[in-house]
Amino acid sequence: MGVLRTPLMNQYFSYSEVSNQPSFGGTYKEGEIDNTYSYFTINNVEFMVISLEESPRLEVLEWADKITVENKGNKVIVTTYEYLNFDGNLINYEIQDHLPFIGGSTNGEEMWDLYVRKYENIAVVIAGYIGFPDLVYTKKVGDNGNVVTQILCDTQFMDSDDYNNGSSQGVGMVMILSFKKNSDEIKVNWYSIIRNQFYRAKNRYIDTMELTNKNDDKVYKTKLQALYDKCLTFNEIEYTQES
Template sequence: MKTMMKYGVFSTFVILVISCKSVDHNMRIVLVPDTQTYTEKYPEILRTQIQWIADNARETDLVIQQGDLTQNNSKEEWETVRQAFRKLDGKVPYVLAVGNHDMGSAPGKFADTRNTTLFNRYFPYSEMSGLPGFGGSFEPDTMDNAWYTVKTGKIKWLVLSLEFGPRNKVLAWAGKIIEEHPDHLVIVNTHSYMYADNTRQGEGDDWRPQVYGIGKDTGEDAVNDGEDIWQKLIKRYPNVRFVFSGHVLHSGVGTLVSINDGGYPVYQMLANYQEGVKGAEKGGNGWLRILDMDLRENSIEVNTYSPYLGKHMEDPAHHFRIQNAFFEPAEQ
């Protein structure tokens, strides 16, 4: 049975907002959902997204991308991605995830193996480890699973970016990293976790990691979907506060607040606007997720903005406020 609070049900956690007024914030996270259609067909949209972030770097504490950077895992697409994100180097900490379209034995073979050669060629450990906030990685000289630290005021954050369908041994490693940072609040970023019905991805849902070639692995290499990740990692550690993911189509969005084993809330969000999502145009029209956290008022305002269109999305699934958010580390 899943432990969950569906989006919009408990007003003590979620209050819908109807305008995009600027808000004071102590921390801003910009989420960059799946960019695959941009790199394949509309590179100018990706460039516009990243340029906007670079132009607003002083107001941004952290940038997190949810995977599927490319559509076909080709050299041409990776060159487009690297050129875009290079604008952020040294300006603002950014975290990337590996999606199913970013790995495979050859271009167009998605997650049949865990081959991420091109990802690690264009975002090499030798360069990425020197950027702000980098902490370390699971496997030597690879960026598939990595951790970062960011400090905002008195709060120290640990960010874990995990591979698509993280293996059992990766979840065990992530748990150890969390244990080594007991005074940090934790953000987990992984490509596939939430589903479009405001629940975690699990049995019976589309696009589970288990249906890809890597899903045949067993033992410590066995893959995990969203519900598996919750059971084996997220709910066990009281300081995990956020989980961000993409990957899933249908509506492309989902929000869930669950209570972990320590009695603390975990804010879990799916955002994906790529080609194939209901109503998507030009692979998503450049929509970004912006989280403004007011650490004094204990609130999180979530906005969806496209620098390509110069517009905000006002639908309550894309623009809402979480009240009574909990930002303190768990008592040790």
């Protein structure tokens, strides 16, 4: 059995420091930052990021359920660990890298079935743990017909001399997502802060994610249709020129 513990994370990224950030929303357990949520706004679209522990426990997914429902007006980005494999498939028990954690854990397939697929405001899942030199992205359709973009972003095996001419500095890779105003387009880049350059053309692309609030248009159209239908019931002879 594995042991799910993150004492160093909470030591070096203290709860007091994280909770004082203006974007801070809350945590699963006060005093620990293993499971947190935060807010930001881009192009008048309100986002919420839910950061979940590796292979989240069932009670943590239930907490994520609650937070997602309470923020149904926000587009949700979920980050977690050991969710997506380098071949684009969700992690299951056959390919999971460890035994279930003491205290419980879920794999990628279970996390999708129990949580991600249920909510139309979840737009993106970004995962790590499975080291791979390229970004891996795939899409799945949720229960409400929404498309969820899933990205594996993990460069732990790139931090070697082979990738940086023997400097022992690694490559310092970061994934950059650039949002376009009033659009579902996202520009994706894979960038090395050590080399100050982008990495491989296949990791530089334009993607679409369900980011804009299309439901607002549906609401306005529904109200307009209702008003139009009501006007059809009016009888012209019952009104004067002035009225």
